[in-house]
Amino acid sequence: MTLHASNVSWKRGGTLVVDGVTLHPGPGRMVGLLGPNGSGKSSLLQLMAGAAKPTSGVIELDGAELSSIRRKEVARAVAVVGQHAHTDVDVTVRDVVRLGRIPHRGAFGGNDADEDAVTDALMQTGLTDKADRLWRALSGGEQQRTHIARALAQQPREMLLDEPTNHLDIHHQLELLALVARLPITSIVALHDLNLAAMFCDEVLVLKAGTVVAGGRPADVLTEELIAEVYEVRARVSVDGDDSRVHIRFDAAAGHALFEEKHTAGMRASSRS
Numbered sequence: 001m002t003l004h005a006s007n008v009s010w011k012r013g014g015t016l017v018v019d020g021v022t023l024h025p026g027p028g029r030m031v032g033l034l035g036p037n038g039s040g041k042s043s044l045l046q047l048m049a050g051a052a053k054p055t056s057g058v059i060e061l062d063g064a065e066l067s068s069i070r071r072k073e074v075a076r077a078v079a080v081v082g083q084h085a086h087t088d089v090d091v092t093v094r095d096v097v098r099l100g101r102i103p104h105r106g107a108f109g110g111n112d113a114d115e116d117a118v119t120d121a122l123m124q125t126g127l128t129d130k131a132d133r134l135w136r137a138l139s140g141g142e143q144q145r146t147h148i149a150r151a152l153a154q155q156p157r158e159m160l161l162d163e164p165t166n167h168l169d170i171h172h173q174l175e176l177l178a179l180v181a182r183l184p185i186t187s188i189v190a191l192h193d194l195n196l197a198a199m200f201c202d203e204v205l206v207l208k209a210g211t212v213v214a215g216g217r218p219a220d221v222l223t224e225e226l227i228a229e230v231y232e233v234r235a236r237v238s239v240d241g242d243d244s245r246v247h248i249r250f251d252a253a254a255g256h257a258l259f260e261e262k263h264t265a266g267m268r269a270s271s272r273s
């Protein structure tokens, strides 16, 4: 068993932002959560992290309803890397990464295993030489990597990541997703870059207005038709290379035309009614 969402819905401020979503990732799989802005990716991740309770449906960890499990126990199994984290407090990078060990600590504080996990997480994220720097004095990308390191130090079985490649240069985007893909844990990653999703995810789940429009292997899901329907852009999709990977090339002009076409038709229809 892992972390499961079954038929979950969430009404926020009177609007249904997650609508009957089921997600049962296989253990060790990396699942990409895709969909346009406001489609419900972050909301679904918040439900799966136990930060909010679904209006209906159920989130389970190892078969038990998430809300019935103690927070510390959830935190030993599930690590979350959110989109925004800020602090004005003078904490070092190593201090931030050490926060990942809190769920594992007993009454007498940290031990050698905690320090080993922190050192290892700093190394895996390429932050060893920045460990004693102040977190708030790092670049946006370095801060993001620190949060990944904190999640790694937590040694979770499941990792929920909300657009973790934001702020990262291409080298670190590739490195980070390769790192997550290599980890022997289940991960659910909200992503905007469809090519990165196709490169690293075992499966993708595509949301639109809170509902699932498609799910499965990237090569099966990321078709030209789906991209046009969900994102309102035209794209050429090819499957090539030794690894039969999906490559998506966007047609900026045609994408704009598709958007205009759809919205002009919509405006004409509403002016007739």
Ligand SMILES: Nc1ncnc2c1ncn2[C@@H]1O[C@H](COP(=O)(O)OP(=O)(O)OP(=O)(O)O)[C@@H](O)[C@H]1O
Binding pocket: 012, 013, 017, 035, 036, 037, 038, 039, 040, 041, 042, 043, 044
């Ligand atoms: N705190 C909130 N209260 C009420 N509605 C919210 C709140 N936060 C987000 N929403 C709404 O929930 C819907 C889904 O937002 P969500 O952030 O989950 O989408 P997303 O797919 O992660 O978007 P993005 O790609 O822009 O990050 C949006 O319509 C948004 O306006």
